[in-house]
Amino acid sequence: MSDLPAVPTTRALGQSGITVSSLAWGMWRFAGPAGAARQLVDAALDIGITLFDTADIYGFDGRGGFGDAESLLGELFAADPGLRGRMVLASKGGIMPPLPYDSSAAYLEQAIDVSLRRLQTDVIDLWQIHRPDILTHPQEVAGAVHKAQAAGKIRAVGVSNCTPAQIAALQHFLDVPLASTQPELSPLRIAPFENGELDQALQMDMAVLAWSPLGGGRLADPTNERERAVVAALDAVAAAHGVGRTAAAYSWLMAHPARPIPIVGTQNVARIGEAADAFAVRWTRTSWYEVFVAARGEKLP
DSSP: OOBOOOOOSEEEOTTSSOEEESSEEEOTTOOSOHHHHHHHHHHHHHTTOOEEEOOTTTTOOSSSOTTHHHHHHHHHHHHOTTTGGGSEEEEEEOBOTTSOBOOOHHHHHHHHHHHHHHHTOSOEEEEEEOSOOTTSOHHHHHHHHHHHHHTTSEEEEEEESOOHHHHHHHHHHOSSOOOEEEOBOBTTBOHHHHSSHHHHHHHHTOEEEEBSTTGGGTTTSOOSHHHHHHHHHHHHHHHHHTOOHHHHHHHHHHTSTTOOEEEEOOOOHHHHHHGGGGGGOOOBHHHHHHHHHHHHTSOOO
16 A cells, blocks of 8 residues: 655745645634633644635624624734744635625725725735635736736635636636645545535646535534545544544545645634544555545445
């Protein structure tokens, strides 16, 4: 059996010149008093996470709260000016309830400015178009992010939830390489392995930020035969390395040549700490494909 290469703890964010941790921490449920929020941020920093991913819509509950997660992080920056420099800050925009999506130049420019104010910072390191707006020409989107980059408001540009064709169309009109793509990717959502998304990321040298890497909690509580088969394959490797199932799931994703960056979503300090166990796992081709075949629900061709 051939071992897959060990995963380094840091990697390049595409061709942006920015170095990030191989794990990220996500803030879609980031809320509560500032003291507790700071403990979560510190827990991520303590295990070497430098990439923090938020969005303007994080905090929205269907009625209110739009921007709350960014505002809370901004409060932490204001209370400790040195905190901002310890992280690579990623945010997103383009979802505007109830439209639902707006990537017009006017809206994107406004969204970036408002995010900067909420975050109480001068620049966002990675700014991502959160969802593709099929009613906006990609040339208009490119113009908006070019303008923000030229003004020093954002350092690198990424996309989230875009198809390979949408990514290619946007890149055609951009003067700079897209730094990242953010698909839903987990041992239970393996489409990007086979539909060209990760192949394109390799071809274009984009970092892959994997959202919902634990399958929206289904890995913790499998409910059908397929999910139980995936969990069994993960647990076998986890037990062999003395780590938990979540660490095995993160490491399984990172073993792919595109080196996906799992976005750790837990808001529990202890569970954030456990994410670092992912680097202790070494996959073989056989064990990796056992998880993949279980996820497919059928044998490989």
